[in-house]
Amino acid sequence: MKKKYWLQRLLLSYLPLFSTFMITLIIIFFLASAEASKKQTIRANQLFTEQASQTVDYTLRAIDQFVTGDLSTKEIWEPFFKKNGSNKYLEEFEVSQKLTQMKTSYPWIDSLYLVRLGDQTVLGNQAMSPLSDYMDREFVQQVQNNPSKMSYWTDPRLWNSFNQEPRRVLSLVRQYPLLSGELGMMVVNVRVDSIREDLTRMAGSGVSFLGLYGRNGQAIMGTDNNKNDSIDNQGTSKLLSTVKSNYTGWEMRSGLYGNGFGEYLASLSYNWIALILVAFMAGIAMIVYVSRRMYKPIETIIKRIHDSSPEKSQIWALPLKANEFIFIETAFEDLIKQSNEDSFYRKRHFFYEITEGNRSIGIEEWEHETLKFGLNHKFEIMCTGIAEIDRYTDFCKEYNIRDQGLFRFAVANVIGELAQNLNLTIWTEWISNQRIGFIIYGLEKEFETHLQAMGNKFIEWIRGNLRFTLTVSFGIAVDQLEDIYHSYQEALEGMQYKSILGNNRVITRFDISTQPKGEVYDQLPSIRSIVKAYRLGEEDWKSQLENLFDELGFGYFSRDDIIGLANYIYYHLYREMVELPIEIRKLWEDEAMPELKEAIERFETLVEFRVEFVQILSDYYERISRIRLSRSKHPIIQEVRKYIEEQFADPDLSLSYIGDQFHITTSYLSRQFKQEIGENFIDYLARVRIEKAMHLLKETTMPIQDIAAAVGYTYYISFNRVFKKLTGITPGDYRK
Numbered sequence: 063m064k065k066k067y068w069l070q071r072l073l074l075s076y077l078p079l080f081s082t083f084m085i086t087l088i089i090i091f092f093l094a095s096a097e098a099s100k101k102q103t104i105r106a107n108q109l110f111t112e113q114a115s116q117t118v119d120y121t122l123r124a125i126d127q128f129v130t131g132d133l134s135t136k137e138i139w140e141p142f143f144k145k146n147g148s149n150k151y152l153e154e155f156e157v158s159q160k161l162t163q164m165k166t167s168y169p170w171i172d173s174l175y176l177v178r179l180g181d182q183t184v185l186g187n188q189a190m191s192p193l194s195d196y197m198d199r200e201f202v203q204q205v206q207n208n209p210s211k212m213s214y215w216t217d218p219r220l221w222n223s224f225n226q227e228p229r230r231v232l233s234l235v236r237q238y239p240l241l242s243g244e245l246g247m248m249v250v251n252v253r254v255d256s257i258r259e260d261l262t263r264m265a266g267s268g269v270s271f272l273g274l275y276g277r278n279g280q281a282i283m284g285t286d287n288n289k290n291d292s293i294d295n296q297g298t299s300k301l302l303s304t305v306k307s308n309y310t311g312w313e314m315r316s317g318l319y320g321n322g323f324g325e326y327l328a329s330l331s332y333n334w335i336a337l338i339l340v341a342f343m344a345g346i347a348m349i350v351y352v353s354r355r356m357y358k359p360i361e362t363i364i365k366r367i368h369d370s371s372p373e374k375s376q377i378w379a380l381p382l383k384a385n386e387f388i389f390i391e392t393a394f395e396d397l398i399k400q401s402n403e404d405s406f407y408r409k410r411h412f413f414y415e416i417t418e419g420n421r422s423i424g425i426e427e428w429e430h431e432t433l434k435f436g437l438n439h440k441f442e443i444m445c446t447g448i449a450e451i452d453r454y455t456d457f458c459k460e461y462n463i464r465d466q467g468l469f470r471f472a473v474a475n476v477i478g479e480l481a482q483n484l485n486l487t488i489w490t491e492w493i494s495n496q497r498i499g500f501i502i503y504g505l506e507k508e509f510e511t512h513l514q515a516m517g518n519k520f521i522e523w524i525r526g527n528l529r530f531t532l533t534v535s536f537g538i539a540v541d542q543l544e545d546i547y548h549s550y551q552e553a554l555e556g557m558q559y560k561s562i563l564g565n566n567r568v569i570t571r572f573d574i575s576t577q578p579k580g581e582v583y584d585q586l587p588s589i590r591s592i593v594k595a596y597r598l599g600e601e602d603w604k605s606q607l608e609n610l611f612d613e614l615g616f617g618y619f620s621r622d623d624i625i626g627l628a629n630y631i632y633y634h635l636y637r638e639m640v641e642l643p644i645e646i647r648k649l650w651e652d653e654a655m656p657e658l659k660e661a662i663e664r665f666e667t668l669v670e671f672r673v674e675f676v677q678i679l680s681d682y683y684e685r686i687s688r689i690r691l692s693r694s695k696h697p698i699i700q701e702v703r704k705y706i707e708e709q710f711a712d713p714d715l716s717l718s719y720i721g722d723q724f725h726i727t728t729s730y731l732s733r734q735f736k737q738e739i740g741e742n743f744i745d746y747l748a749r750v751r752i753e754k755a756m757h758l759l760k761e762t763t764m765p766i767q768d769i770a771a772a773v774g775y776t777y778y779i780s781f782n783r784v785f786k787k788l789t790g791i792t793p794g795d796y797r798k
Contacts, residue, residue: 076349084341104302107270107316111303114264114272115314118257119307122215122234125168129236129250132164134637136787142185143178143238143245157185170260172231172253173223176238177202178246188223197222198249205235205247212237212247215310217276218283221251230254232282241633258283270318277311409435413491417446417499419547428543438487444503445513446550447536448557449473449520452565453666454496457530466495469528473498477520484512499553501546510539517568531566533557538571558620561668582623585610589631596679597638598703598739599687604680611672621665628662628675641741646686654682690738698724699738702731703746710750713776717743751775752788759797766793 133139138160140146141153161174175186175198182193184202193199198221205212212235221231231251237243261272262285274282302317412431416423432439451457461469474490477500481488486504493499502513517534524532535556537549556569563569588610595603614624632655639650657678665671702720709715720743721728736742741749751773758769770781770793785793 076353080345080349081342084338084345103318107318108303108305110264110270111272111305111314111316114261114316115305115307117260117264118274118312118314119309121168121170122232122252123309125171125250125252126215126234126236128164128167129234129248130240131640132160133236133238133240133248139176139238142176143180145178145180154185154190158188158190161186170252170256172221172229172251172256174248174250176246176248180245201233202247202249205249209237209243212243214277215252217278217280218254232257254283258285261285265316270316273315275313275315279313282312405435410491413489413499413501414493416501416543416546417550419544423543425543432489435489437489441487441503442506443509443539443541444501444546444549445509445537445539446499446501446546446553447517447534448493448497448499448553449477449532449534450497450557450560452531452533455664460529469530470495470498472528473524473532476523477516480516480519480523484516486512486516497557499550506541513539514568514570521566521568525566533560533565533567533569535560535569536571558622561621561624561665561671562615562619564667564669581617582619582627585613585627586630588613589627590634593631593634593638596635596683597642599683599690603683604676607676607679611668611676615668624668624671625662625665628665628671632658632662642686643689643738646689649682649685649689654678698726699734702735703739706747707750710747710754711772711774713774715747715774748784749788752785755781755785755793756789756796759793766797769793 138157141150142157157176161176165171165174173186175184175196177184177193184191184193184196184198193202196202201219216233216235218230218232220228221233222228231253234250234252235247236250237247238245257274261274261283265272265285272285274284276282300317301315303315305314306312307314408431412435415421429439458466470492474492477490477498478488481502484504486502486509488500488502490498490500502516504512513536517536521532521534524530535553537551537553537556540546540549552571556571556574559574560569563573588606592603592606592610595606614627619627635658636650636655639654640647642650658675661671661674661678702724705720705723706715717728717732720726721731724731732743735746739746755769755773758764758772759766762769764772766781767778770778773781775781775784782792785796789796
């Protein structure tokens, strides 16, 4: 080492710090009087930034909800996407007009178009063309290849439309149908310049500026007069506030033009400048002196390492400009490598290779590696297993990172000692923060008996001595190294049924191999019935939900299956509740949905989840019922609903007919019925009639024409059309 690079770095480190400290003192002294004004400016700018961010969020969210709400209306979109209408030209014209109407509803919307996946056709508010000829086909293909783009607004991109000049837009993609997306999608483009114009008006004078940045930090737009999209290039500007949107993930940045520091520097007198220079010179001299004193020990260490290092050491390969600490670090790495060839990481990697079946492991390699790791290599039979910390979320909340590490160390030691007491060899590795995997092997005699005993003692010790519990899952016992993978997969599968079997126990293949497995799709009709009953305020929703949980318990559904069904309930409840009056919808979105989502994420066992899930829904059912009863129109709408359910077979039943019966105008009845029930009168009547028809088709042998008449349809053709629209199949196919 010919040059003292670290001494130079010390000097270059201390001098800027010293300079910064001195300058800071001067600035604080001269700017003390301006501090209060500065704080108020920052506070006002923060409020302004939050307001601007909310404006963008509210408008984009409104467009999102507007598009999503419209796409849930099957009467408008389904004929186009399914091509099952009687007059496709009229339907395509109506859809195009609808797109134009949607565009004019929000000034920010630049353009909209639909993509029908069935025949790769694009329909916009101006024209219709094949996808292969469409100017935006590359974006559509990107969305199809990466469906995750449908979950958020895109970053800015160039949009070309017919003879217009390219312009930057933000795009939102919503699939159709909303749940599956199997038929197509809608693409909504919002023009960046429209957002810039609105934010520029908010910014007002040329004193302040705004900038919008994407999720990856790239500039979306700025409000300066030159339409420069980067705040970093806005002259002598100062960034004061940043607000990150929870909805889009974008960041709004704002500040003021000009910094004003030149005015303060100009006010300094020559005397003060002279004092500053003297202080600087004295400080620099002291820093040089202290740095030289501090560098002496480092120089001595480097000389001794350099004189004693062998020629094959890596320090001889270091470049001449390498600093002293790199030199010392390299010397220590040489020492560590010579004494321990990354044994810990090699051991874990070898464990993963065996259990995950990444490659074939021979007996000779097994003996060589296990001896290197200090493990007994002899075995006649072996088994794998997994131990998982129960209620891991609560575990993380209760203990800090250090305590968690100590507990993991204790768990590994305890299971090792228990195995040793039974003359078994165990190899443990923490495969995640929550799970520890292990391979146990020994003599064939009474192996499985010892295994079960060890597992029971293990969970009993943890339960009795620590403030948390574990669940253990064992795979099958094998006698060949290549079969360890199958044993490990069975242990993983067994842990999937922890939610049904319960935690704080040992799970083996005998616990799950003899149990009947349920089918997820068989539960979907029950879920839809529960959600409908909940929305309509019917009391039997709770008994239906309890029956569903009973089915999940009896059917031995895996944890992933139960979480999937819970999310299905969560999604359908949202779709149904958003149709109800605004106060109920707001209660559901702001309070009920977060609680349900948290319960699903915290899911551990079916018994605990059942109690919590039913309790949440019951609490909000009572609150929704009180809101309904407080509304003056609730009793009469409930009487109308009861009248419909009793008189649905009357073919003359209509809005005007019921209005005459209850002395209410047709328009008022229609509007209040929609607000209270969450469904318009015609759809509700059709659903009641078709549900009754489905019951008659299933339980009786009546001719279909008679069933149509029995539920209020004079003409069989009308009955057949409505039945197929609501169920997707004809009455004849349903009966079969």
